Amino acid sequence: MRIPVTGIGVIAPDAIGIDAFRTLLASGNTAIREVDRFDTNGLRAKKAALVRDFKPKDFINPMKIRRMNMLSRLAVAAAKLAIDDCGATLDAETGVAMGTSFGPVQTSVDYMQEYVEKGAALAPPQLFAESVANAPGSHVAIEWGLRGFNVTITQRESSALAAAMYASTQIVKGNVRAALIGGVEEVNEMIFSVLDRIGALSSDVAKPFDGDGFSIGEGSAVFVANTGTRKPYGSFAGFGIGRDTTASISDWGSDHEAVARAMRAAIDDAELEVGDIDAIYASANGSVKADALERRAIESVFGSRAPRIVTTKNIFGEYAGGGALQIAAALVALDEGQAKNILVDSLSAGGGIVCAVLTA
Secondary structure, three states, X not given: OOEEEEEEEEEEOOEEOHHHHHHHHHHOOOOEEEOOOOOOOOOOOOEEEOOOOOOHHHOOOHHHHXXXXXXXXXXXXXXXXXXXXXXXXXXXXXXXXXXXXXXXXXXXXXXXXXHHHXXXXXXXXXXXXXXXXXXXXXXXXXXXXXXXXXXXEOOHHHHHHHHHHHHHHHHHHOOOOOEEEEEEEOOOHHHHHHHHHOOOEOOOOOOOOOOOOEOEEOEEEEEEEOOOOOOOOEEEEEEEEEEOOOOOOOOOOOOHHHHHHHHHHHHHXXXXXXXXXXXXXXXXOOOHHHHHHHHHXXXXXXXXXOOEEEOOHHHHOEOHHHHHHHHHHHHHHHHOOOOOEEEEEEEOOOOEEEEEEEEO
């Protein structure tokens, strides 16, 4: 399996567009800062990675903007950037696979407030239509008239990577020739406060492999797969999945061998050897339990000769783009010649495990 990625569109904290995203990654600076979107008084966590300079009208017709919530606007804008980047007009049979950890929670909150205050007859129906997780992917398909598969996967931290696996499999089977793959997420007061109250969030900026919790982030990244005129950034080459049965519904487990098996499966699927992997783009987000689990899995697979380990969630937070920004960072590294074969892994609270190998 080699599914080339020829276009990347990014709407990220401190980075609109792929060039700004490269600059952010190269700087090593974090986009995690004090939250100013809502009140954090009484909460332990005060920081998040927020998209602050996004102007939807720069990417979307104003008449269409009114019919989209913020999650859909982020996804459509990222898709436009990706399509422009790939240099090709998409075939109408192109598929769409999106990932999102929580979906449009804020839209659901807004609708329920209107419902309670005004009653069912006066609650805006458009808010209800936008309250489902597949709204962003649907808008992307409608915007470009795409008739291929349209799938949205909600697998917490692994959502975008799982979407990439689904789309790649459909391309390999010949069901579609090309696909838009991506992820999208937004930070809102409800999700932030719930995660804070269960002790999941860091009191400062997340410190992968050495932290007290993760920092939440938002944004979108979309990839054009298997079509385009641009030289590919890299290719999806193999996938591995697993399930840690020791995990609870809201926390990570302790079965590092389940993670290790998924890593090995992705490497085998890519028809590579463990020694061929020269970088790992880690799931590490600063949570003590998940990071310890991942560390043990890496030791099991690679022994004392682990390749370079790169963490990105200290830059743009966890859930950012449903995990898509982590994939985008790995593709940029391949494009810039920093690595030839990258293992990207993602551990979901609840026990889901998705790993992928990306090759130059």
